[in-house]
Amino acid sequence: MSNDTTTAPAVTADSRGASTAPAHDPDAARNRLVLGLLLVSAFVVILNETIMSVALPTLIIDLKISAATAQWLTTGFLLTMAVVIPVTGFLLQRFNTRPVFILAMSLFSAGTLVAAIAPGFPVLLVARVIQASGTAIMMPLLMTTAMTLVAPAARGRVMGNISIVISVAPAIGPTISGLILSALSWRFMFVIVLPIAVAALILGSIKMKNVTVPRKVPLDVLSVILSAFAFAGLLYGLSSVGEAASGSDQPVTPLVPVIVGLVALALFVLRQTRLAKSKLPLLDLRTFLSRTFSISIAMIAVSSIALFGSLIILPIYMQTVLGFNTLTTGLLLLPGGIVMGVLAPFVGRVYDRIGPTALLVVGSILVSGALWAMAMVFRVDTPAYMIPVIHIVLSIGLSMTFTPLFTASLGAVKPELYSHGSAILNTVQQVAAGLGTALFVTLLATGTASRIAAGASQVDATMTGVQTAFLAGAIISLFTIVASFFVRKPAAVDGAPAPVGGH
Numbered sequence: 001m002s003n004d005t006t007t008a009p010a011v012t013a014d015s016r017g018a019s020t021a022p023a024h025d026p027d028a029a030r031n032r033l034v035l036g037l038l039l040v041s042a043f044v045v046i047l048n049e050t051i052m053s054v055a056l057p058t059l060i061i062d063l064k065i066s067a068a069t070a071q072w073l074t075t076g077f078l079l080t081m082a083v084v085i086p087v088t089g090f091l092l093q094r095f096n097t098r099p100v101f102i103l104a105m106s107l108f109s110a111g112t113l114v115a116a117i118a119p120g121f122p123v124l125l126v127a128r129v130i131q132a133s134g135t136a137i138m139m140p141l142l143m144t145t146a147m148t149l150v151a152p153a154a155r156g157r158v159m160g161n162i163s164i165v166i167s168v169a170p171a172i173g174p175t176i177s178g179l180i181l182s183a184l185s186w187r188f189m190f191v192i193v194l195p196i197a198v199a200a201l202i203l204g205s206i207k208m209k210n211v212t213v214p215r216k217v218p219l220d221v222l223s224v225i226l227s228a229f230a231f232a233g234l235l236y237g238l239s240s241v242g243e244a245a246s247g248s249d250q251p252v253t254p255l256v257p258v259i260v261g262l263v264a265l266a267l268f269v270l271r272q273t274r275l276a277k278s279k280l281p282l283l284d285l286r287t288f289l290s291r292t293f294s295i296s297i298a299m300i301a302v303s304s305i306a307l308f309g310s311l312i313i314l315p316i317y318m319q320t321v322l323g324f325n326t327l328t329t330g331l332l333l334l335p336g337g338i339v340m341g342v343l344a345p346f347v348g349r350v351y352d353r354i355g356p357t358a359l360l361v362v363g364s365i366l367v368s369g370a371l372w373a374m375a376m377v378f379r380v381d382t383p384a385y386m387i388p389v390i391h392i393v394l395s396i397g398l399s400m401t402f403t404p405l406f407t408a409s410l411g412a413v414k415p416e417l418y419s420h421g422s423a424i425l426n427t428v429q430q431v432a433a434g435l436g437t438a439l440f441v442t443l444l445a446t447g448t449a450s451r452i453a454a455g456a457s458q459v460d461a462t463m464t465g466v467q468t469a470f471l472a473g474a475i476i477s478l479f480t481i482v483a484s485f486f487v488r489k490p491a492a493v494d495g496a497p498a499p500v501g502g503h
Contacts, residue, residue: 030209031149031150033207033209034097034145034149034208034209035142035145035146035149035150035158035161037101037200037203037204037207037208038101038138038141038142038145038146039142039161039162039164039165040200041101041104041105041138041197041200041201041204042138042139042142042162042165043164043165043169044108044193044196044197044200045104045105045108045131045134045135045138045197046135046138046139046165046166046169046170047169047170047172047173047176047193048077048108048112048131048135048173048193049077049078049081049135049169049170049173049433050074050170050173050174050308050311051173051174051176051177051189052073052074052077052128052173052177052189054174054177054178054181054315054326054329054330055177055181055186055189056070056071056073056074057326058181058186059073059121059124059186062185062186063120063121063124065121069121070121072125073124073125073128074437075235075236075434076125076128076129076132077128077129077131077132077135078132078235078430078433078434079132079232079235079236080128080129080132080133080136081132081135081136081426081430082231082232082234082235082427082430082431082434083136083227083228083231083232084132084133084136084137085136085139085140085231085423085426085427085430086223086224086227086231086282086283086423086427087219087224087227087282088136088137088140088141088419088422088423088426089140089282089283089284089419089420089422089423090217090219090282091137092140092141092144092419092422092423093214093215093217093419094214094215094216094217094219095214096210096214097141097145097208097209097210098204098205098208098209098210100137100141101138101141101204101208102201102204102205102208103134103137104134104135104137104138104141105134105138105197105200105201105204106134106201107130107131107133107134107137108130108131108133108134108135108138108197109134109194109197109198109201110130111127111128111129111130111131111132111133111134112127112131112190112193112194112197113127113190113194114126114127114130115127115128115131115187115190116187116190116191116194117187127190136426139165139166139422139426140419140422140423140426142162142165143162143406143410143418143422143425143426144418144419144422146158146159146162147410147411147415147418147421147422148415148418152411152490153352154352155352155407155411156347156348156349156350156351156352156403156404156407157345157348157349157351157352158348159348159351159403159406159407160344160345160346160347160348160349160351160403161344161345161348162403162406163344163347163348163399163402163403163406164340164341164344164345166402166406166429168337168340168341168344170307170308170311172333172334172337172338172341174311174315174329174330174333175330175331175333175334175337176189176330177189177326177330178326178327178328178329178330178331179327179330179331180192181326181327182325182326182327182330217280218280219282220271220275220280220281220282222271223268223271223272223275223281223282223283224282226264226265226267226268226271227264227268227282227283229260229261229264230261230262230264230265230267230268231261231265231427231430231431232261233257233258233260233261233262233264234257234258234261234262234265234431234434234435235261235430235431235434236257236261237254237255237256237257237258237259237260237261238254238258238434238435238437238438238439240254240257269285272284272285273285281420283420283423283424283427284417284420285424286417287413287417287420287421287424290412290413290490291412291486292408292409292411292412292487292488292490293409293410293412293413293421295483295486295487296405296408296409296412296487297409297424297425297428298479298483299360299364299401299405299479299480299483299484299487300402300405300406300409300425300428300429300432301428301429301431301432301435302432302476302477302479302480302483303367303398303401303402303405303480304428304429304432304433304436305432305433305435305436305439305473305476306367306371306394306398306436306473306476306477307398307433307436308432308433308434308436308437309436309437309439309440309469309473310371310374310394310440310470310473312436312437312440312441313440313441313444313466313469313470314329314333314387314391315329315333316444316462316466317378317462317463317466318332318387320458320459320462321380321459321462321463321466322380322382322384324384332384332387332388332391333387333388333391335388335391335392336388336391336392336394336395337395339392339395339396339399340395340396340398340399343395343396343399343400344399344402344403347359347399347400347403347404348403348407351403351404351407351489355404355408355488355489356404356405356407356408356487356488356489357484357485357487357488357489359400359401359403359404360400360401360404360405360480360484360487361481361484361485362397362400363396363397363398363399363400363401363404363484364397364401364477364480364481364483364484365397365481366393366394366396366397366400367394367397367398367401367477367480368397368474368477368478368480368481369393369397370390370391370393370394370397371394371470371473371474371477372474373390373393374390374394374470374473374474375467375470375471375473375474377390378390378463378466378467378470379463380459380460380463401480404487405487406425408487408488408489408490409421409425410422410425411489411490412490436473439469439472439473440469440470440472440473441469443465443468443469443472444462444465444466444468444469445465446465446468447461447464447465447466447467447468447469448461448462448464448465449461449465450464451464451465
């Protein structure tokens with residue numbers, strides 16, 4: 001294993017972890033502007049990853065489609081993300097910051113416009129794919145830029161803001177869609193977002209600066225094809241497992257795309273290992289030579305399974321078992337999202353001072369405790385106030401988990417591998433999100449089906465399925481408690497190239 005090292009850009013940090021620069025230094029103002037634009041834009045695009053979850057029942061009725069068909073609006077989004085994200089490592093090396101930003105926001109804005117005026121399901125699905133293409137580019141761009149501009153001593157605070165985007169935006173997506181659907185058509189989920197996205201695109205086109213030095217690197221087409229089959233196959237197969245368990249007919253056995261994905265993934269890894277010798281891989285897997293990076297990525301995967309799995313099961317439990325409407329469901333989940341957003345920057349500052357270990361140990365225990373509580377406490381007669389209480393505990397745990405993991409994982413790789421590290425991190429998170437959704441839905445469906453076969457009512461059967469899903473999540477979460485003790489703050493060394501200015 002190589003030593004965990006990172007390098008310090010030409011930005012300093014004071015004792016409080018805040019980046020400092022001389023008052024006349026134009027780079028400081030430029031850096032704040034660039035990161036601010038990226039954070040706002042990324043929040044808008046990531047929000048759409050889960051905004052459809054509460055809207056699916058409405059879309060089924062309005063578009064006259066089946067539940068399995070409607071689910072493709074979410075599955076298709078995740079599939080596109082998984083296919084596009086690996087290519088972003090190449091894009092971030094080959095092109096400047098500004099054109100990559102414009103490409104990402106143009107795609108997202110175009111997809112949002114098409115979704116708002118979509119006459120039916122096929123066009124809406126295409127719109128979601130276009131949206132996802134822009135979203136997939138934005139997140140690695142944000143992380144890579146942050147790692148390039150921010151000194152190691154101040155990265156926790158900045159990554160705290162980034163974790164708001166990655167964890168809070170998906171968490172409040174169901175709340176926002178519930179509020180919109182309580183008074184307006186589903187189209188307004190896109191109509192409301194469109195002017196914000198366009199404004200970010202216009203402002204970014206005018207104000208965004210280039211902060212990296214592009215270099216000519218070839219694109220290995222075979223790697224792109226293998227990554228598409230690998231990650232799309234895994235996500236499609238995992239999603240199909242959940243749908244099949246729910247009783248939906250599938251065009252192919254879910255095991256087939258999973259096997260195809262695993263074989264393609266193995267070939268992809270071999271291909272990247274071979275290309276690494278010439279330093280031209282699509283995704284440079286040398287990032288995994290860092291123990292901190294490897295452990296952090298594994299913990300991010302498990303935490304994402306817990307986050308997205310619970311996000312899919314909680315609304316089902318609240319609406320099917322407790323009988324709440326979409327507005328009530330969204331409002332009860334809102335406090336957890338707010339708490340996560342408020343805590344994230346604070347957690348980042350604590351990271352800058354004490355490192356990741358203590359935060360991760362406490363956070364992983366809280367996440368596991370919340371999942372165990374959901375499995376043991378949630379019943380058909382659970383008081384409504386218990387849901388936000390437990391969800392807030394889960395949110396606190398996740399906020400103490402994601403920020404340290406993002407910061408430690410990317411800080412543990414060499415500066416020239418930042419774009420690859422951020423692409424790998426985001427790819428793993430998307431596949432884990434698909435795995436979490438598939439795992440929880442499959443366990444929910446199988447638990448429900450077994451109880452119905454035994455003569456139980458739909459409500460009681462669904463309750464059994466919910467408990468089964470959360471119990472599995474609670475058991476899996478124990479892994480993060482053990483792993484959290486082994487994540488250390490990467491050591492900073494001198495010698496990194498300074499960020500460059502320019503337009």
